[in-house]
Amino acid sequence: MRRLWLIARREMAAYGSLPSFWIALLLGPVLMLLTGLIGAYGASRTEAPAVAQTVLIRAADPALGSAVIAAIADANRRAPPQLRVLTPGQAATPDTVLVVSSKPGSALEVLAQGRPIPPMAAAQLEKELLTGLRRQALREAGASQQALDAADAVHVQVVTAKAPVRKISPGAAEQISRFAIVMLLWMNLVGALGMLLQAIVRERANRALDSLLASARSTEIIFGKLLGVGILSVVVLAAWLGAGAAIAVSRFGAAPPGLEALLLGAFTNPSTLIQAGAVYLVAFAMYGSALIGLGAVAKDLPAAQNLSRPIFGVLLLVFFVALTQMTGAVGPMPWLIWLPPFTPFAILMSPPGATPVGEVVAALVLMLATTVVIAGAASMALTETPLRLRRKRRDASANSRLRYP
């Protein structure tokens, strides 16, 4: 156990001193922050002043229509043109249609349909329209007390018609959130497995592994490397998940519903995060053992890359299966949980309560058993032990003094 920890610590020191590790560590939080910022920007963009937004005026009373056009012209004179009025004959499609109607009590309502008018432009329009109409009322009434009363009675309201909100069903939102977690684990897993493969291949190629094997058991080396690289990748994962959770509960994460908000929403549930972390560890142990075995068989990095293609191919397949589950392109595939390479992702993609706890536990046990078998094979690959040796050793046990650990 001491040797295992020594090897793990050495791996951590080796990778922890690399700048690329710190880049990977910070990449997740930066991505999360960018996601939050994109959401916040998307939300604020509806409030940002648009330049020369085209509008078409529709008014039952042409005089009111003319008043609105005049108010827009006045507003544009005071500030950079924000609205450009299209005449009915113009071929261009307007961004917004302004429907002008008078309301009981002399109130005037301008209803903006289509792209919302920037709030500043709406306020300016309201002000200019009010001023123009009051001036007109005073002029028409000869500035008497009656005229002043008439001017006070003028009210203008620019209203933006609410755009229809495309609603995402709660089920789909959950699926997107789960997919976000799965993808995060997937990215981290692929990165960590790459580190692990390099760690074993480099030492196999330059014979450093021989020094280790002369001092430690092959199983200690396998699990030591798994532990060392695993701890580092968990640190990276924790930084990513933690950053996601922090941003999700911050004001960036509180942006109006959009994809980015849905993605960040996955990080607000502590039990989901804990489950994801636990499943990640089991997945890393299984895939990691397989890669150590392949790295031990390979003579150099190109050979290792070729040998490891099937494993990364399986991981790619897992990605596409998760994608089909999220989009609903293919129906649910609950049996995937029983295929160890898919087990972790199937568990995470499965909606809460959809898979009985007993089945989840049994699938994880099956996966751990697979890990033990793979680690055993990797251990034999490290010491170049042929499979036939075990049988031979039993047969010769009576007269052989050879004992190889």
Next chain:
Amino acid sequence: MLAVAAPSTLTPLRVANLAKTYGGGRGVSDVSFSVTRGSITGFIGVNGAGKSTTLKAIVGLIAPDSGVIELFGRPASFAARSRLGFLPEERGLAPRERARDAIAFHAQLKGMSREAAYRRADALLERIGLSGRARARIGELSKGNAQRVQILCAIAHDPALLILDEPFSGLDPIAQAEVQSLFSEFRSQGGAILFSTHSMVVAERLCDHVVIISDGRTAFEGAVAEATTHAPYGVYVTINDDAALLEIVQALGGEAQPFPSKMSDALRWRVLLPRTVPVPALMRALAERELAVHGFEPIQADLEGAFWTLAGQRAAA
């Protein structure tokens, strides 16, 4: 400075009838020898003879097909191997690891406490004049210094037996002398060393015993002095009249082999004589024929000559 942990009176290493075959048919088929306490044993053989395979089997990197390996009188086991230090053929330390950490790491792997391992690392680095580079990363060290650090990794835990695969390759003469001095000190304290090498000069200078391996089998095992008695007996002759030389050698019961190097018109010959024929007899015969002899140099009875004879016999067998 160097210490050997509880030197045992038991034979540190005994290998008997070791066999290991790889897929391509390489490996060893019958290797037997022992390494005694307080001795340095050279393990000599051409490339592919099976040296590395044998060393790997001893340290447990590969499992042999058959044979016996005993460490300190007991079958080789993981526990027994904790008293063994190993230096692999190709040096491989993590380039970003610090020299001091690398040595302490290997010592701790063999059971030393952290504090003792670092004390030991500092002492060893001081011993070979590298204390100023203790905190340097391996990648920052010269090749020779990195190799010296690797040797220190092998001896850091005070082993009783050192197994070293080509420990001198890549070392400059000064570094070689330092390492040889380390080995001599280790031997003087009861430690045993088995190292493979291609350098007969180093083996002859440093070793008490040699094991010559050829074609996967032990061709010779014994003291260096005994090995040199197998060196060919004869003389290098540089002469113009090849036919006359061959005639004389044949008459004396010897044989002559041409050497590729040619000086002007004269050809250099390696003349092997029966041990019963003194070298002056050949000189006399050449003088009687009044032949122009450009060079006449007795073959040294050294390990290199012995190696060619012994390895050649084994290959012929």
